[in-house]
Amino acid sequence: MLKRKKQPTEPSKPMPLHVAVIMDGNGRWAKARGLPREEGHRQGVENVKKIVECAQSLDLRYLTLYAFSVENWNRPKHEVNALMRLLESFLKSQATDLVEKKIRFRVIGRLQDMPKRVGKLLEKTIEETKDFDQWTLSLALNYGSRTEMLDAVQSYAKAVQRGSEDPDALNWETLQSYLYTGNMPDPDLVIRTSGEHRISNFLLMQSAYAEYYFARENWPDFGPECFRRAIDAYCARERRFGLTGEQIQSPSS
Ligand code: FPP
Numbered sequence: 001m002l003k004r005k006k007q008p009t010e011p012s013k014p015m016p017l018h019v020a021v022i023m024d025g026n027g028r029w030a031k032a033r034g035l036p037r038e039e040g041h042r043q044g045v046e047n048v049k050k051i052v053e054c055a056q057s058l059d060l061r062y063l064t065l066y067a068f069s070v071e072n073w074n075r076p077k078h079e080v081n082a083l084m085r086l087l088e089s090f091l092k093s094q095a096t097d098l099v100e101k102k103i104r105f106r107v108i109g110r111l112q113d114m115p116k117r118v119g120k121l122l123e124k125t126i127e128e129t130k131d132f133d134q135w136t137l138s139l140a141l142n143y144g145s146r147t148e149m150l151d152a153v154q155s156y157a158k159a160v161q162r163g164s165e166d167p168d169a170l171n172w173e174t175l176q177s178y179l180y181t182g183n184m185p186d187p188d189l190v191i192r193t194s195g196e197h198r199i200s201n202f203l204l205m206q207s208a209y210a211e212y213y214f215a216r217e218n219w220p221d222f223g224p225e226c227f228r229r230a231i232d233a234y235c236a237r238e239r240r241f242g243l244t245g246e247q248i249q250s251p252s253s
Contacts, residue, residue: 013235016188018062019055020210022202023048025194025218032218038082043220045086049094052137054224056101058231062136062184064108066202070144084118087141091121095128104132108180109143110151136184143180145204152178181206189213189234193222209241 023044030040048065055063068083075083098105105125114122122141156178159165165174176182186206191213192198199207213230215222240248 013237015058016060016231016234018064018185018187019060019189019191019231020064020066020187020203020207021051022066022190022192022200023219023222024192024196026220028194029218029220037079040218040220041079041083041086045090047220047223048090050224051222051227052103054227055137056103056135058228059135060231061134062138062187064138064140064181064184064187064203066140066143066200068109068141068143069201070110070142070147071201073142084115088118088121091118091125095121095125098125098129098137102132102134103129104136105129106136106138106184107141108138108148109141110147111141113142138181138184140202144201146201148180149205151180176205179205186210188239189230191215191227191230193217193219209239211237211239 026040026044027037028040029043030037033039048067051065052063067087072083073080105128107122107126111119111122152175156165156170156175160167181203186208187203187210189212190199190203190207190210193215195214195216197214203210211234213233215226215230217226238245238248
């Protein structure tokens with residue numbers, strides 16, 4: 001397992017290994033400017049590129065972005081189509097960049113139900129970057145924590161039927177390995193932009209011990225400076241994992 005790095009400015013506080021972001025407020029960003037919602041999403045994608053670069057420069061090993069939820073299919077058809085087109089052009093324009101920057105690309109969510117063309121591009125990008133192991137960018141697409149849990153339990157039940165799992169030996173480590181994130185560390189920090197204070201079915205089990213950071217800015221305005229502020233806020237917090245502050249400060253007490 002990778003060790004968390006110490007932050008240069010705060011020698012005693014480790015940097016997060018995994019940061020996850022609920023990118024909210026594209027629609028409001030556009031509305032405030034009299035622009036169509038799609039333009040908010042387009043600016044949102046531009047910000048994704050900046051934040052990926054910033055996360056790598058901070059040496060954050062895992063960045064997970066909530067780009068499309070299982071519920072988002074219920075949005076107006078033209079908005080869903082616009083989001084799929086943006087995803088397609090993001091993948092076309094960024095695939096080479098990801099390879100050059102040695103960033104492994106992953107998807108969490110029901111990839112099999114994504115539109116065929118997008119699905120193919122996603123699989124191609126995953127394949128082309130699968131051997132990089134220093135930085136990982138994951139997009140949560142067609143993602144929801146509850147469907148993730150259903151998929152995990154179903155796969156586990158099938159493994160029991162095949163005889164490759166023993167239900168009497170079930171523990172959290174085994175069950176979590178069936179989640180889409182089975183091969184990733186849990187998020188240390190979950191950021192939500194746009195002033196909303198909801199979790200919206202995002203990484204519910206994985207965030208059991210995560211720190212949350214709620215930012216007022218809409219996603220297109222949540223640039224690298226805001227992102228760094230969120231990381232600084234995380235570094236200033238004390239994580240206890242159910243222990244007392246004294247135990248954390250002097251582990252032998
Ligand atoms: C929430 O804003 C945002 C989304 C539902 C989609 C997030 C998508 C992107 C940032 C672009 C796609 C990303 C990639 C990597 C291609 P909202 O529309 O709910 O905003 P609102 O709450 O202000 O209406």
